[in-house]
Amino acid sequence: MNADLPFSQACENNKAPILERLREVFNAPGTVLEIGSGTGQHAVHFAHALPHLQWQPTERPGACHLASTRLKQAALPNILPILELDAGKIPWPVADVRWAFSANTAHIMGWDHVEQMFRGIGERLADDGAFCLYGPFNHRGQFTSESNREFDQYLRSRAPHMGIRDIEDLSALAETARMALSERFELPANNGMLVFRRTPEPGFTEKLTPM
16 A cells, blocks of 8 residues: 555455456446446556456546556556546536446535436446446335435535435336336445446336345
């Protein structure tokens, strides 16, 4: 670890279990659009482990510097230059992609930006594509752990627009963007990964993988 680079301990802790699931979902060549690349730790780890993918990191305007040095030092041929992306401003200045990924963003963004994130991905995702969303989630309005309840209280004390989102609400957003929740994976530290796949036609719903 380079002490001079911005560093997230959470990314360091969760990158291995996330990678296990990404291997299953992102199992064919294509470009991955990452929403909210943060320090770039995920981008470097996943691009190195999944050379069949081309990784497109993005970060909100004014924050790309958090990842840029790490990405340059990694010098991986399958990582594209990081782009500034305001998820709340549609249309996005990015090309169409086969895959999309975002970690620990939905509970930080305001709900209007979460809506726009799904819309933006829906406009860019290939017909055989998938969107993997990692983070803590509620299920049917209930917290899945006491630590998640405490985390939600902490978030809302920082800013009222923050908070852990319900899986059902996110699934409804996906449907408006012609995607459907197809898999739900439990991961360490009371987090999970939701996999939304493109629906080939209106009304199509894939079989869910139980948590």
